Amino acid sequence: MPMRVTSDFECGNGKNIAEIAPGHWRLDEVGEKAPYCKYFCVRVEGGDAGGMLRLDIYPDPALGDDGRVGMLGHYPAPLWFCEGDLDHWLPVTHRWPGVESYGPDCLSTQVVVPPGGSLYAASNVVFPxxxxxxxxxxxxxxxxxxxxxxxxxxxxxxxxxxxxxxxxxxxxxxxxxxxxxxxxxxxxxxxxxxxxxxxxxxxxxxxxxxxxxxxxxxxxxxxxxxxxxxxxxxxxxxxxxxxxxxxxxxxxxxxxxxxxxxxxxxxxxxxxxxxxxxxxxxxxxxxxxxxxxxxxxxxxxxxxxxxxxxxxxxxxxxxxxxxxxxxxxxxxxxxxxxxxxxxxxxxxxxxxxxxxxxxxxxxxxxxxxxxxxxxxxxxxxxxx
Ligand SMILES: [Zn+2]
CATH class of the missing domain: 3.40.630.10 (Zn peptidases)
Incomplete structure (x- = not known):
């Protein structure tokens, strides 16, 4: 089983999800109308090998420049992860200091998933x-x-x-x-x-x-x-x-x-x-x-x-x-x-x-x- 990033679950948000290089994934946020275009929530599965995964989160391309400014204007802000059942959340940088960056086009973060394990990564704590x-x-x-x-x-x-x-x-x-x-x-x-x-x-x-x-x-x-x-x-x-x-x-x-x-x-x-x-x-x-x-x-x-x-x-x-x-x-x-x-x-x-x-x-x-x-x-x- 390879690594996988998905959003087809309750509270999930992310589209055009793709692996662009080994261990390096990208996705687009799904927004409604700026500034309501800031939220994402994906599930990362470690597959057989597990390991480090870099995630780039882009604004919803359907919302044009308003959407880009609307999303990226909410950052810098810490991203969050959950290793349980969407119950207990931690800021990503508590576990992996320094992994986040906020560029002009996208946010970027990094998590480590154990073999066979999974976690959720999101813009904030999620309560389904x-x-x-x-x-x-x-x-x-x-x-x-x-x-x-x-x-x-x-x-x-x-x-x-x-x-x-x-x-x-x-x-x-x-x-x-x-x-x-x-x-x-x-x-x-x-x-x-x-x-x-x-x-x-x-x-x-x-x-x-x-x-x-x-x-x-x-x-x-x-x-x-x-x-x-x-x-x-x-x-x-x-x-x-x-x-x-x-x-x-x-x-x-x-x-x-x-x-x-x-x-x-x-x-x-x-x-x-x-x-x-x-x-x-x-x-x-x-x-x-x-x-x-x-x-x-x-x-x-x-x-x-x-x-x-x-x-x-x-x-x-x-x-x-x-x-x-x-x-x-x-x-x-x-x-x-x-x-x-x-x-x-x-x-x-x-x-x-x-x-x-x-x-x-x-x-x-x-x-x-x-x-x-x-x-x-x-x-x-x-x-x-
Ligand atoms: Zn509100």
């Missing part, structure tokens, strides 16, 4: 839908209620987790992640929140007294399975699919229609937390290069002075209790095509929005960031 489903089943045995928001465009269940409050008159809190599939740190952060809440930690028990918590760790499940960067299988960017939602205009994506109808019509959460991911360091200030998004003019969004004051406290929690300003030293803006903008407008919901830099977030790193942010928000709400 099938692992989420298995995780949710385990969580149901620990006190969470697990069901489905409904079926995705391709008919997959969208796992919905409910961690019920233990006290009377709780705040309804909702966590959303996974709109952009390649930002796998987001679903991991949402899962981290659920696991923290079900832990024996005294702060978790205090929050459960106060909060009824619902989570959708992965809204774009089809995109995850197909290894997409950002869009749904209907070719919709779910992050900007909500123009006019609070005035009765339905979103376009099937998943977003289900989500908006449930959130605005039924759940009407008091707190909404959304996770996304960045990639890379270029143009950003300091590590971990995380980001956050806020309402530009909250006084025009919240009808009640009490909700406005609570939102300003939540916003300042992002600034002072997290590393959400390390990317740009200023927040991004929640625009009127985004879900949190309309939820704040329709329901007075508080809408913190956080972006983890997944160049630097491990599996547990992302999970802890989720729990850390959730705890910070409840410290603030308790102090008000």
């Amino acid at each position: 839908y099938s692992r989420l489903v298995a995780w949710a089943e385990r969580l149901a045995q620990r006190g969470a209620v697990v069901d489905s928001l409904g079926a995705s465009f391709e008919g997959r269940d969208i796992p919905r987790i409910h961690v019920p409050a233990t006290g009377a008159h709780p705040l309804t809190a909702f966590v959303l992640a996974g709109q952009h599939p390649s930002e796998q740190c987001g679903p991991l952060a949402a899962c981290g929140i659920a696991e923290f809440l079900l832990s024996a930690h005294p702060e978790a028990r205090a929050i459960r007294q106060e909060a009824d918590v619902w989570l959708l760790p992965m809204i774009n499940v089809d995109g995850n399975v197909h290894g997409r960067n950002g869009w749904t299988m209907q070719d919709i960017n779910p992050c900007t699919d909500f123009t006019g939602a609070s005035d009765g205009v339905a979103p376009k994506a099937v998943e977003d229609q289900l989500l908006w109808a449930w959130l605005a019509g039924e759940l009407r959460p008091g707190l909404y937390l959304e996770f996304h991911g960045y990639l890379g360091t270029r143009g950003f200030a300091e590590r971990p290069c995380d980001g956050c998004y806020v309402l530009e003019r909250p006084a025009e969004v919240y009808a009640s002075p009490d909700r406005l004051r609570a939102y300003e406290a939540v916003r300042d929690t992002l600034f002072w209790d997290t590393t959400g300003l390390t990317a740009r030293s200023r927040p991004g803006i929640l625009s009127p095509d985004m879900l949190p903008y309309h939820l704040a407008r329709a329901c007075g919901t508080l809408v913190p929005f956080y972006e983890i830099n997944h160049a630097f977030a491990s599996v547990q790193g992302a999970r802890r960031k989720g729990a850390d942010l959730f705890r910070a928000l409840f410290r603030t709400l308790r102090a008000m």
Whole structure:
């Protein structure tokens, strides 16, 4: 058996894969539209002999120069590898220092695979839908209620987790992640929140007294399975699919229609937390290069002075209790095509929005960031 590089598996991304010299392979990333053209994930099989394998990753040629700039602009950033079942990931240079280079045309890295062995190499930590489903089943045995928001465009269940409050008159809190599939740190952060809440930690028990918590760790499940960067299988960017939602205009994506109808019509959460991911360091200030998004003019969004004051406290929690300003030293803006903008407008919901830099977030790193942010928000709400 010779060495092999493949991408035809859940979360795989890579095309035109070819061996251009012994032990030297190349592939093209599969993008949707710049800048959603940064993600790749391939499986490397060592074959009978095993050994060192060099991998060059090129931008998607179908996206032209926009795609080239869009992909390479995310780098330098560490690439990651996994020797298990897409579970535990390490930066490639932890094992093989100095092997990565970032040229004007492609990225290049190198891994060593034992005879008969295999590993995955990717632009970031990968968290497949099938692992989420298995995780949710385990969580149901620990006190969470697990069901489905409904079926995705391709008919997959969208796992919905409910961690019920233990006290009377709780705040309804909702966590959303996974709109952009390649930002796998987001679903991991949402899962981290659920696991923290079900832990024996005294702060978790205090929050459960106060909060009824619902989570959708992965809204774009089809995109995850197909290894997409950002869009749904209907070719919709779910992050900007909500123009006019609070005035009765339905979103376009099937998943977003289900989500908006449930959130605005039924759940009407008091707190909404959304996770996304960045990639890379270029143009950003300091590590971990995380980001956050806020309402530009909250006084025009919240009808009640009490909700406005609570939102300003939540916003300042992002600034002072997290590393959400390390990317740009200023927040991004929640625009009127985004879900949190309309939820704040329709329901007075508080809408913190956080972006983890997944160049630097491990599996547990992302999970802890989720729990850390959730705890910070409840410290603030308790102090008000
Ligand atoms: Zn995103």
